[in-house]
Amino acid sequence: MAKYMLLIFGDPKQWDAMTPEEWRAHDAAHAAFNAAAGSRVLRGEQLESPPVATTLRAGSDGGLVLTDGPFLETKEGLGGYYLIQADDLDEVTKLAALLPEVRAAHSAVEIRPVVDHG
Numbered sequence: 001m002a003k004y005m006l007l008i009f010g011d012p013k014q015w016d017a018m019t020p021e022e023w024r025a026h027d028a029a030h031a032a033f034n035a036a037a038g039s040r041v042l043r044g045e046q047l048e049s050p051p052v053a054t055t056l057r058a059g060s061d062g063g064l065v066l067t068d069g070p071f072l073e074t075k076e077g078l079g080g081y082y083l084i085q086a087d088d089l090d091e092v093t094k095l096a097a098l099l100p101e102v103r104a105a106h107s108a109v110e111i112r113p114v115v116d117h118g
Contacts, residue, residue: 001085005081006082006083006092008080009101010101011076012079029100033082033099036098040086045081046079047081051069054067055068089113
């Protein structure tokens with residue numbers, strides 16, 4: 001079985017504007033995803049909003065530069081992830097289609113295979 005990272009991107013302003021009822025429906029959809037995926041989910045977490053991110057990169061002088069906020073200025077930010085095991089991309093796609101971010105106009109789910117160095 002291969003490992004895949006599901007990266008959940010969306011507009012933090014849209015997430016922040018969700019009502020308690022919308023959050024309950026959102027959480028229920030994630031619970032349905034977890035139930036369908038079962039033991040294939042190795043890990044998954046919601047992340048804090050992109051503005052609280054810290055970025056570390058090389059400076060022009062060869063030193064390190066620490067910056068508040070995400071590295072890229074984009075409308076969408078990384079909101080969470082799942083690490084899952086699956087037989088192939090088709091299986092992952094069917095599972096990822098259960099996530100509510102796939103159908104929301106402001107968000108998407110990126111599927112990335114994990115490199116196996118073993």
